[in-house]
Amino acid sequence: MSASKTVRKLQVVSPVPADIDIANSVEPLHISEIAEELNLSPKHYDLYGKFKAKVLLSVIDELEGSTDGYYVVVGGITPTPLGEGKSTTTVGLCQALGAFLDKKVVTCLRQPSQGPTFGIKGGAAGGGYSQVIPMDEFNLHLTGDIHAITAANNLLAAAIDTRIFHESTQTDKALLNRLCPPSKEGKRSFSDIMFRRLKKLGISKKQPEDLTAQEIKKFARLDIDPDSITWRRVMDVNDRFLRKITVGQGPEEKGMVRETGFDISVASEIMAVLALTTSLADMRERLGKMVIGNSKAGDPITADDLGVGGALTVLMKDAINPTLMQTLEGTPVLVHAGPFANIAHGNSSIVADKIALKQVGPGGFVVTEAGFGADIGTEKFMNIKCRYSGLTPQCAVIVATIRALKMHGGGPEVVAGRSLDRAYLTENVSLVEAGCVNLARHISNTKAYGVNVVVAVNMFSTDSEVELNAVRNAALAAGAFDAVVCTHHAHGGKGAIAKNETPIWDSRDPDIVLLYSQIFAALGLGSVLLDGFLFAGPFLFADLGFVDLGIAVQKACENVTQKLKFLYPLDTSIKEKIEAIANSYGASGVEYSEQAEKQIEMYSKQGFSTLPICMAKTQYSFSHEPSKKGAPTGFSLPIRDVRASIGAGFIYPLVGTMSTMPGLPTRPCFYDIDLDTTTGRVIGLS
Amino acid sequence: MSASKTVRKLQVVSPVPADIDIANSVEPLHISEIAEELNLSPKHYDLYGKFKAKVLLSVIDELEGSTDGYYVVVGGITPTPLGEGKSTTTVGLCQALGAFLDKKVVTCLRQPSQGPTFGIKGGAAGGGYSQVIPMDEFNLHLTGDIHAITAANNLLAAAIDTRIFHESTQTDKALLNRLCPPSKEGKRSFSDIMFRRLKKLGISKKQPEDLTAQEIKKFARLDIDPDSITWRRVMDVNDRFLRKITVGQGPEEKGMVRETGFDISVASEIMAVLALTTSLADMRERLGKMVIGNSKAGDPITADDLGVGGALTVLMKDAINPTLMQTLEGTPVLVHAGPFANIAHGNSSIVADKIALKQVGPGGFVVTEAGFGADIGTEKFMNIKCRYSGLTPQCAVIVATIRALKMHGGGPEVVAGRSLDRAYLTENVSLVEAGCVNLARHISNTKAYGVNVVVAVNMFSTDSEVELNAVRNAALAAGAFDAVVCTHHAHGGKGAIAKNETPIWDSRDPDIVLLYSQIFAALGLGSVLLDGFLFAGPFLFADLGFVDLGIAVQKACENVTQKLKFLYPLDTSIKEKIEAIANSYGASGVEYSEQAEKQIEMYSKQGFSTLPICMAKTQYSFSHEPSKKGAPTGFSLPIRDVRASIGAGFIYPLVGTMSTMPGLPTRPCFYDIDLDTTTGRVIGLS
Known part of the structure; x- marks a missing residue:
């Protein structure tokens, strides 16, 4: 089917096994093979084990001037707490584009936080037959970017409290002497980073001994107002007891207690810097100018004022390189930056998208995921990320489920860990129709940016054709370029079991029916058009349901008529x-x-x-x-x-009130997670 | 000189440049070349970039039954706060054994904590021309082991407080129902890890519904006594304000506040588990049985009781593989486990030593570092680590400096960051002689284990020959097998500058003088014996001063007459x-x-x-x-x-009182650390 050497044919099983079992059933390709397919030579990446590699930023410089591929962002409707399969759809779409439609494609995903992995949500590698593998490596540590963020964030936090402490016990002159200790030859000097603060203060002197008493005070005493500190410590663990804490209660800290708290690491400003930076030099400047609070006089105090901007950059120097992985079907994935678009901006990184756009080139596709509903992730993608990157998307995908639409139509509350109400498991077209107001607003908001919107309905086995048609109609009426039903769980469907065959939804387009028939023929499978559905069986490639989505996205990208428009100009208040x-x-x-x-x-x-x-x-x-x-x-x-x-x-x-640190439930995911110490394989991760 | 293909000739410069400049002046070999020299094939390791690789534990199984090399532990005398160059000596000794004496050798070092790297001490890769490279990668993140420990330690901490919280708000029955939620088919079951707790409680029932009310209470209610909790959170940052904190002050935590604190990550019990474990299966059991405190009835509560032992193992599954790096002269280094032997056991890992001993084989050498003075690191090496590993060292090196001996002899206080007193910079034989009581006790204590003790005097340019001879005499009198002066800073010495030549100390042995002459000849350098010293110049290999130490260690290993004896039997109170x-x-x-x-x-x-x-x-x-x-x-x-x-x-x-969390000074090391964003190189790291 595909010219790519790395594309792999999946044999799917029904009912769909557990995610980790599917992930473990496929032996991933050595990541150097995936890199080679992307025209990356070994000098362009560093291996991290056999299945992960960090792609070096130098790739961007080398491809300076070459033409980008199409740029697609995947957002969603307002979700239920169960998630609507946005990552799964993103991966499935890319498998369709790469493994079936023979396009160059790169999936850009965010690194999951280990908090939810061990908490309620589980992993974030996609699901079923649309996953990033090895899924345990994707969900755990990866190549250490979030750990680097945690380390950098907390070094800055330690620097703040310690500086206040040392300032409280020393005179201006003693502070200066400590900050500029004598060399072996007895000479005091400023370190390079101190010239940044001196410049900010308008002091052009080159030697500590030349400073006046007033200048010593201005330079050496940051005079941080403890109540103004917005910089909190972070941890990549769901530890609710750290939301609000008092620090400094040890006897050596002499009563300098302070109320503060921890956020989950992905909410750190340093994660946002990683996502929005464009180069090492840019990252150095951004990290240095992070503001941690004010002086008592009301001046912003930065990481560089504390002397730590360089060290933060050093801690982040490898994290700036995105991590190359692969989908179950052997298409390339770049994993970078982090989730939690509700409390952060929750988009994957600019550098990953830039590298990917150059690598796929004209006619290729980069599909990047934005967190949560389009009001959250996509809005920030457009107004923050695209503004800083200068990149222009052609198509925005909005993922919807019948389940979430029913909720928006007035269905009962959906709670993680509890059984779904009957309303979600049986046909109820009026609930779906009522809920489409949510989808419609996401479509019109997203269209306003000047992109074509394709709605992807992530189909579950309990969804009925009438319900699915209702969504398609509502989406097209709201201005969607297209609306497609995706069947990554097709093989678990009741109809399929009954007939030992698998229905392929959405056969409205004779060209697509023809294409499917050809695909099936190429696989040595017969197929039949029946009651408006195309069937083939019993074994199918997993993501046939995404082929249609792939075609819709391709058409959307090829038919852009407007320019990118932001929701607001920057030069207003x-x-x-x-x-x-x-x-x-x-x-x-x-x-x-x-x-x-x-x-x-x-x-x-x-x-x-x-x-x-x-x-x-x-x-x-x-x-x-x-x-x-x-x-x-x-x-x-x-x-x-x-x-x-x-x-x-x-x-x-x-x-309103947003928690920046999740908690653990009574029975966290970790109860199921263990290592098979004989094979070294992770079990129970979902 | 050497049969090894990876040995590299250094051109040394006088005076000795900054450590990072020396490290950056040498292009490291691709780590696969180092691995090949150790007979490791690519299936035995995972690359982490070009200069680091994780060696997989399977190597131990494959070499089961093959003979070990010699096993040498490096400790020290009681140090000054400046450190006495133990890592430098360890690396220098290995460079001598591998690059000059043509022995198979592996250096086993501990991964440094990032706390001191950014705090007072700076990095820990050795110094001068005896370093592990790339030194920035060695000092920062490495392959993420300490980050994995931090993540695992803090997941367990979060599990403790959250469990107490959930138990406080739920009945026994509700707790059981939450812990064993119904499947889609409505059936409740125990997860595998729960059977560990059931077994411990003597309950053999297989289904939650079979438990009696009393059994439900015993199983589901851990009833942790908050005052008994010894498990603290950790962070790899010098953050003194976290030494004593109060957690749980957020409104959602409903007043369940508790006083606790953070330790530096390397003090985590999980670090100790990593150092002392012998296999994945052993690590799983050790992590599961870690005790976090007691129930109110006084029973120990473990990580497995909290359901998290498996997840901790999963977080640590890659950390169990030691990291292969190289010295400046191309000899292999295995980096594993962590420092802080004062508050932890501070030895590198058993698995790294085991792999190394098999890889070097008979006649080869494994040199492993133990933290601080021999009363601390070496004592724990013998009585804890060797007890668990079953391995037997042949030789213990004790590193001494004239500076520290003068301090022990009554010299003024030595304080990091302040100028040294004159007593340390000029000849004072009586101070040295008086201080040798410290060295003598370390020698006799260490000899008592049945190993041969070699004293390595790490020479500074200010040391005089009379002082050095005093130490040699005292060491031999105290029972040392040998005592050798090492000159890794030889080229900075005053004598060398004056004569534009470099004196080689300790030419007592005509064989060694001959060997040196041959080495110099092989390098195309003339040499001359003068006043008891052998000179060559102006350019020399950096670690000639260690060749002598290498020979002494070799002889010590070949001449063991006793069996390993522990300081105490286990079956006493x-x-x-x-x-x-x-x-x-x-x-x-x-x-x-x-x-x-x-x-x-x-x-x-x-x-x-x-x-x-x-x-x-x-x-x-x-x-x-x-x-x-x-x-x-x-x-x-x-x-x-x-x-x-x-x-x-x-x-x-x-x-007494030991701090488990260091602090930052007014001017931490980080003031000097930055990234050259043009070259991507780290600057200012020492």
Whole structure:
């Protein structure tokens, strides 16, 4: 079928086995084979074991000037807590494009957090026959990027408290002497990083002994206001007891206690820097200018003021290289940056997308995932990520499920770990139709960026044809370029079991029916068109259901008529930008807390008002209230607080109460996870 | 000179440049070349970039039955806070054995903690022309082992607090139902890990519904006593403000606050497990049986009771494979486990040593480093590590410096970051002679294990020949097999600059003089014997000063006359074992705090009294008081508390007050560290 040497034919089993069992049933190719298919030579990457490689940034420079491929972003409708299969659809789409439609394709995914892997959600490598492998390596450690972020974030945190402590016990002169110790020859000097602070202070002197008393004070005493510190420690573990803590209670810290807390590592500003940076030099500058709080006089204090921007860069120097992996069907995947688009921006990295776009070249496809609903991940993809990268997407995919649409139509609450209500397991067209208002708003919001929108309905075995048709109709009516039913779980479907054959949905297009027949023939399988469905069996490639999606995405990319438009210009006030986004949520207005007003005023005064906005908002509703499903209107959006990620480059309003550290349930996923010490294989990971 | 293809000739420069500059001046060999020299095929290792590889444990099984090489442990005298060059000597000795004496050799080092790298001490790759390279990769992240330990340690910590929280809000029955949720078919079952707890409780039932109310309570309610929790969180950062904290202050945690703290990651019991484990299966069992505290009834609660032992193993599955690197001269290094022998056991791993001993084979050498003075690292190496590994060392090297001996002889205090007193920079034979009591006790203590002791004097340019001879004489008088002056800084010496030639110390043996002359001839250099010194110049191989040490170590290994003897048998009481160690420190007795008495009683009752002892004691004195230099006697050793690392396999008395989390100074090392973003090279790391 494909010209690619690495594409692999899957033999699928029904019912679909556990994800880890499918992942373990396929022997991955050595990653150097995947790299070779992408025209990467060994000098372009570093191996991390046999199945992972870090692709070096130098690739971007080498391909400077060559033409990019098509750029596709995958978002979703407002999800249930179970997730709607966005990663699975992203992987399945790429398997279809690469393994069946013979396109050059790279999937750009985010590295999962180990918090959810051991907590409630489990892994994030996709599912069923649409996965990144080896899925245990994808879900655990990977190539250490999140660990590097944790280390860098916490080194900066330690530097803050320790600096306040040392300043509290030393005179200006003693501080200067400690900061600039004498060399063996007895000469004091500034280190390179100190010249950054001196420059910021407008001091052009080159020697510590030339500073006046006033200048010594300005230079050596950061005078950090403890109450202004926004920098928190992080950990890649769901540890709810660290949400709010008091530090400094040891006797040596002399009563310098302070209330603070830990966030999950992927919420660190350093993760956002990693996702949005464009080069090593750019990352160095961004890390150095991260603001951790203010001096008592109200001046922003940066990582470089603390002398640690260089060390943070050194800790992150390998993390800037994206990790190459593969799908079950042997197509390439670049894994980079992190999830949690609700409390962060939750997009994979600019550098990974850039490398991928150059590697696939004209006619090729890069499919990049944005977190949660299109109000969250896709909005930030467009207004933050594309703004910094200068890249233009042609197509946005919106993943929907009948389950989530029923919820938006008024179905009972969906809770992780509890059985689904009957409404979700039997046909209920009116619930689906009512819920399509959510899909429709995501479509029109996304279309407004000037891209073509393709809706991918991630089909479950309990979905009926009438329900699926209702979604297609609603999507097309709302302006979608196309709407396609995807069947990555096709082989678990009731109909298939009954007939020992597998229905392929969505045979509206005679060309596609012909293509499918040809695919089946090439596989040595007969096929038959019956009641509007094309059947083949009993064994099929896993992602035939995505071939149709692949074709729709290809057409969407080839038929772009508009230019990329942002939701708001940068040169308006912070409030105007927030209000533009709130408007897209359906809000009739915005309410600012006193604290939010104060912060907006301060950041505006500090010159940060031209940054884009990264809303921290629940992923479970367009509004700030998770219970408001569908497409709510007329509500007022409360802004509880506003923070700034100056290094990453955005202002960060907190909409209502958002937890930045998940917790563990009574029975976390880890109960099932173990190592088969004979084979060395991971078991129980899902 | 050497049959090895990977040995590389160094061109040394005088004065000795900064460590990072020397490290950067040599292009490392691809690590696959080093692996090949060790007869490792690509299936035996996983690459991590071009210069690091993880050697897979399967190598041990494959070489089962083959004969080991010689086993050498490097310890030291009681050090100054500046360190006495133990890593440098270890590396230099191996460069001498491998690159000059043509022996198969592997250096086994511990992975440095990033805390000191960015704090006061700087890196730990050795120094001058005796280093592991690339030194930045050695000092930062390496292959992620410490990050894996941090992740595993903190997952367990999160599991503890969350479990207490969930137990406090649920009935026994509700707990059981949450722990054993129904399958899709509505059937509840135990997960595999739960059978471990059921077995421990003596419950043989297979189904949750068969449990009686009493059994449900016993099984589902761990009833952890918060005051008994010894498991702390960890971070690989010098963050003193985390030494003592209060957690659980968020509103969702409903007032369940608790005082606890963070240790530096390398102090985690999981690090000790990594160092002492012998296989994946053994590690799984050790991680599962780690005790985190007691139930209110006084029963030990383990990681497996919390359901997390399997997940911890999965997090550690790659960390169990040691990392292969290389010295400046192209000899192989295995890096594994961690430092901080004062608060941990601070030895490199058993699996790394085992792999190395098989790889070098008969006549080859494995040189493994033990932390700090021989009272700390070497004692734990013998009584804990060798006991678990069954391996027998032939030779123990004790590294000494004139500087530290002068301090022990009554010299002024040595403080990191301050200029050295004149006493340390000019000849003072009587101070040296007085200080040799410290060396003598380390020699006699170490000899008592039945190994030959070789003293390596790490020479500085300020040392005089008379001082050096005083040490040699004292060492031989105390029973050392040999005592050798090592000159890794030879080329910075005043004499060398004056004469534009380099003196080689210790030419007592005509054979060695001949050997040196031959080496120089092979290098195309003339040499001359003058005033008892052999000179060649101006350019020399860097570690000629170690060749002599290599010969001494070889002879020591070939002339072992005794069997390995432990300091104490395991089948005596915890107190008897502590007292045997205290006796070796010179203590006349031991004082136990009330808390220590209580813990010893409890651990004895719980059946843990047959474990070996891992003392947490200052590295700056044989006694508990850092200021007591030399060889103190007649003091009473205070045991403040006793803890147990049941998974690692030792009882852990705290001698006096020991900090388990270092702090940052006013001007940490990180001020000098940055990335050259043009070349991608790290600068300022020392």
